Amino acid sequence: MNNPPPTIRLLLADDHPATRAGIRAILAQASDILVVGEAQDGYEAQRLVAALRPHILLLDLQMPGLRSAELERWVRAHYPETITLILTAHERDAYLVGMADAGVAGFLGKNRPPEQLIDAIRRAAHGEILFDVEQLTRIQRWRAEVGQRWHSLTDRERQVLTFVAQGKTDQQIAEELHLHVKTVGNHVSSILSKLNVATRTEATVWAIREGFIDGPVDL
Template identity: 60%
Template sequence: MTIRVVLADDHPVTRAGIRAILEKASDIQVVGEAKDGVGAQQLAAELRPDVLLLDLVMPGPRPAEIARWVRAHCPETETLILTAHDRDVYLADVVEAGTAGFLTKEEAGEALVEAIRRAARGEVLFTREQLARARQWREEVGQRWGSLTAREREVLALVTDGKSNREIAETLVIGEHTVETHVGNLLGKLGVASRAEAVAWVWRHGLAEEMGLCGGNPPDENGEFP
């Protein structure tokens, strides 16, 4: 039996490298490539592959959203995540979405080939350590993160980006006093005592990219940026 794979990654060189690895296996065929999440969904619907191999960070819907969509619309397809970002926030997200596994790009090679074979057989590839990490993140971080309102997350993103209350008020077109209220509320929900601690909390738990803050360097232990 030939295992049909759709590969989704926004870097052409990476896609070419992964394709070369997979096509060395006589039982695996790459039947399509996508450069973003929307393309991955379209190819999954059109080609009905056995395995959809997704990069974790690329334009379009998040991999967890794609995985849920695939489970609903292409139940014969298993979704496997391949990433350079081994962070608990991402791991917890894709575990909850029902993906088959979460591999780092350092594992590309025979380990990836074997992972695709196992996923195609319907096996779950998450290790006990990965499941424990995901569960711990949900218990310790996810509940606090989930307790924030959409507006509080907007304010937290701007605080993390180094904006003052006045700048946040101007950006969101709200009163400065309202910003102060939101900051106070989010500090309480996160269980931290200051803006610096909130910023450090965001970076420590891998949420900066979740909020679109992909550039720059994380703060030091005192919440100060280098």
């Protein structure tokens, strides 16, 4: 007589109740997967990981409260037996790289068929890493191209770029950082040159799109 497969205990973390309900309905089709808890923000997910010790944390990328990458680094440090899968509608390369670096086992699109989601959870529970060839290629490209540009900026230039993205003028930035306005202008010129863009707006869009500065996810 064959023994039934061990139950995979899963914590579901997403800030949209309708999304959680839909995922819960999908996972109810799998007799070996049990949703042991649900979290609607990053801090609640952190508390429930500690309390429930799930096998799998199915985590939405864009969580309020504690950010998903910070949460995953905490999970890896304190509960390494919990495996995290990211479920998202936003497969921006910067997010993919950030979560891979944080230690997640896979980065799954929310539009994948139910049977593929169930299969991914089972495979992750057995220790598989679920980044596919296309995702790994994107990670390598980002690190070689985008990451190199970002790391070419000095700490001060990154600080100035953050203020530029907030719409501040050189004078306002100078006052914030206690610098001469001409020094700020030189920093801005250097930023544009290193990022290979022509305007402050292009630099802002680049930094937000690549995930270095917070902004709209659909840029």
